[in-house]
Amino acid sequence: MMDETRNRILKLSLTARPSYVSVVTRFVEAGAAAFGMGEKDALKLGLASEEIFIYLCTAVCPENALDIECFNGLYYTRLTFHFSAPELNLRGLNVASTGICEDEGDLKDMGLMIASRSVERLHLTVEKANRISLAVTKEKTYPKIVERLPCPEAPNTLTLETADGEGVKRFALLVRQCSEAPGLPSFFDCPGRLADMVAGGEYRLITAMNAKKGIVGGVLFRDRMERIVEAFGPYILHAGEGKVTAETLLDACLSRIARTKALGLLSRSGLPPALEDRFEPLGHLVHYAPNRPPAEHPFFFRHLHEDPGCDVWSQGELTAWLEQAYDRLVLARNIRTLRNMGETRLGFSLFSAELQCERADATLRPLLPGADFTANLERHIRFIRKEGFLNLFFELDLGVPWHAEMIPVLTANRFQPEILLPFAGQADLVIFQHHDATEP
Numbered sequence: 001m002m003d004e005t006r007n008r009i010l011k012l013s014l015t016a017r018p019s020y021v022s023v024v025t026r027f028v029e030a031g032a033a034a035f036g037m038g039e040k041d042a043l044k045l046g047l048a049s050e051e052i053f054i055y056l057c058t059a060v061c062p063e064n065a066l067d068i069e070c071f072n073g074l075y076y077t078r079l080t081f082h083f084s085a086p087e088l089n090l091r092g093l094n095v096a097s098t099g100i101c102e103d104e105g106d107l108k109d110m111g112l113m114i115a116s117r118s119v120e121r122l123h124l125t126v127e128k129a130n131r132i133s134l135a136v137t138k139e140k141t142y143p144k145i146v147e148r149l150p151c152p153e154a155p156n157t158l159t160l161e162t163a164d165g166e167g168v169k170r171f172a173l174l175v176r177q178c179s180e181a182p183g184l185p186s187f188f189d190c191p192g193r194l195a196d197m198v199a200g201g202e203y204r205l206i207t208a209m210n211a212k213k214g215i216v217g218g219v220l221f222r223d224r225m226e227r228i229v230e231a232f233g234p235y236i237l238h239a240g241e242g243k244v245t246a247e248t249l250l251d252a253c254l255s256r257i258a259r260t261k262a263l264g265l266l267s268r269s270g271l272p273p274a275l276e277d278r279f280e281p282l283g284h285l286v287h288y289a290p291n292r293p294p295a296e297h298p299f300f301f302r303h304l305h306e307d308p309g310c311d312v313w314s315q316g317e318l319t320a321w322l323e324q325a326y327d328r329l330v331l332a333r334n335i336r337t338l339r340n341m342g343e344t345r346l347g348f349s350l351f352s353a354e355l356q357c358e359r360a361d362a363t364l365r366p367l368l369p370g371a372d373f374t375a376n377l378e379r380h381i382r383f384i385r386k387e388g389f390l391n392l393f394f395e396l397d398l399g400v401p402w403h404a405e406m407i408p409v410l411t412a413n414r415f416q417p418e419i420l421l422p423f424a425g426q427a428d429l430v431i432f433q434h435h436d437a438t439e440p
Contacts, residue, residue: 002324009070010034016057016083017068024068027420031070032077037140041077044109045138048115050077052134055112059092075142075196076120080135091348093124093132094376095355096383097309116355117387124232126367139358142190151178152214154240160252162216163207168195171207171218173175178237181270183287183297185364186358191230194220206252210238217242219249221256227263227423229304236272243274250275257304263423267300278302280329285433288390289360299419307331312398312427313338318407318417322398322430325420333428338404345371345405351380355389362389373409381413392434399427 012030014020032042041062049068055067060083067082085093095112116122121137151174154261163171169191171362176188187193197203198220220232234249236242254265271279284300289295309332314322318379319335326333349370354363362384370376384392393417396403415432 004178006178008035010070012068012070014066014068016053016061016064018054018057021050021053023059025050027068028070028079032138035072036071036074037077037138041138041141043158044118045077045079045136048118048136048138051115052081052112052136053117055092056083056134059312061426073137073202074200075193076137076139077136078137079134082131082133084129084131086130091350091370093134094351095353096126096376096380116353117357120357121354124350124353124367126350140193140196142193144189145173145191147173148177149173150209152216152238153212154238155208155210155216155245157211158216158248159209159211159246160246161207162267163198163205163215165195165199167207167215168198168205171205171215174215174217174237175233175235179235180237181233181272183270183295184271200390204256205314206249206256208249217245217249218392219253221253223260223262224266225424226261228266228421229257229260229262229264230266231267232267234272236238242272246272246274250278254304263303263308264307265302265304266421266424268297270298271300276300281422282329285391285393285418285431286306289357299421301329301422307330307422309333310399310427311336313401313404314398314407315339315404316408317411318404318430321417323422329420331422331428336401338401347371349376351376353380353384355384360388360390361393362391363393363395365395366403366406369405373406374412377409377413385436394434395425396430396432396433397425397427398430399425 012027014023025046029042029046032045055270069080070077071080095116101281115136119136119138123135125133127133149170172188172191172194175184190310198205204222205218205220205223207215210216215235216238219234222230224230229300233254234246236245267279275314279300279302282301284296284298287295287297311334312322315338319337322335347370349366349372350368352365352367364380381392394410396406410432414435416435417430418433419431420428421431
């Protein structure tokens with residue numbers, strides 16, 4: 001049925017039974033087509049739904065109630081499976097699980113692996129009472145546009161506007177053509193995609209106009225999470241001094257989010273040099289792509305409100321790294337040291353794997369503790385590298401004590417802490433990057 005309160009959701013409730021697989025695939029493919037997705041993309045999403053549904057029916061929650069939501073994000077369709085699972089079965093939800101097979105060296109294909117190859121992102125969350133949400137996202141295919149527009153004249157006066165659909169597309173064309181910012185996000189290659197991103201409400205765009213109504217700059221931003229807003233830009237599209245344009249756009253962005261719960265503004269795609277002194281540098285991640293040299297992606301952060309302070313958990317070498325980061329960022333944190341006092345850890349760990357195929361990125365997050373952290377992490381590393389993902393990250397929430405148990409396991413497996421994201425979890429997040437032995 002169509003959700004009357006949100007006209008962009010389709011819902012299906014059924015029993016997790018393999019004989020219903022055709023019902024699920026028809027529901028998903030028809031929903032994706034109704035949301036404007038092309039036939040090939042809809043078929044890929046249907047394939048992912050088939051593999052996930054069969055796997056859930058046979059290995060995770062057989063004969064249990066299962067709810068499926070198909071959400072129209074305009075530029076993507078997200079398929080979410082909601083279900084409950086016995087604790088003993090949660091192990092199999094690891095994307096790199098070997099299932100029943102105990103041969104750790106043999107990563108055999110299974111439902112979640114096959115599903116991950118058909119979509120852009122696969123994400124898993126664990127809620128209360130073993131309630132699980134498994135989501136896959138398939139983005140629409142948009143044409144890449146190479147149309148060239150004349151770069152606008154430098155402004156004598158500036159006005160700010162909220163661009164309509166045509167203005168968003170024009171902005172995208174101008175950013176790709178006129179901006180000198182390095183590492184532009186790939187969505188600027190497809191103006192129609194950016195227009196849908198803004199129309200869908202997840203992204204907001206402010207454009208700066210000159211006296212002739214030419215777009216001379218713009219800043220795109222979104223709520224990354226409740227306490228963090230992520231900004232793209234400001235992008236300067238005119239020749240000559242761009243400091244005034246950049247500052248005007250940044251101030252407009254800050255004004256829009258000033259009354260929200262956000263405590264910080266994050267930039268992962270670079271800033272105009274004129275604005276860097278208004279942010280704190282967080283460091284950088286190195287991004288690898290086929291047939292291209294490695295590229296450094298800097299992170300910047302700006303406080304929006306007074307730091308409330310909090311406790312964070314750490315151990316080993318990470319503690320000294322955190323002390324330096326908190327001192328540099330002037331953040332009030334009480335670093336509590338996790339100590340093993342002989343207690344026993346039982347059960348199997350569970351990781352969430354967010355796979356972004358377009359960028360060859362994989363991000364792991366711990367969801368459940370267990371006694372097999374090392375074996376589980378090694379299995380995921382093998383799978384992710386084997387599947388061709390060049391960039392592997394691991395996020396730890398310093399507000400969750402048992403997450404700190406992963407620190408020595410990560411460092412022993414060539415993960416290094418690179419970025420501290422304030423307020424990005426229950427406390428702060430640390431992003432570790434995996435450095436393969438073959439890297440220079």
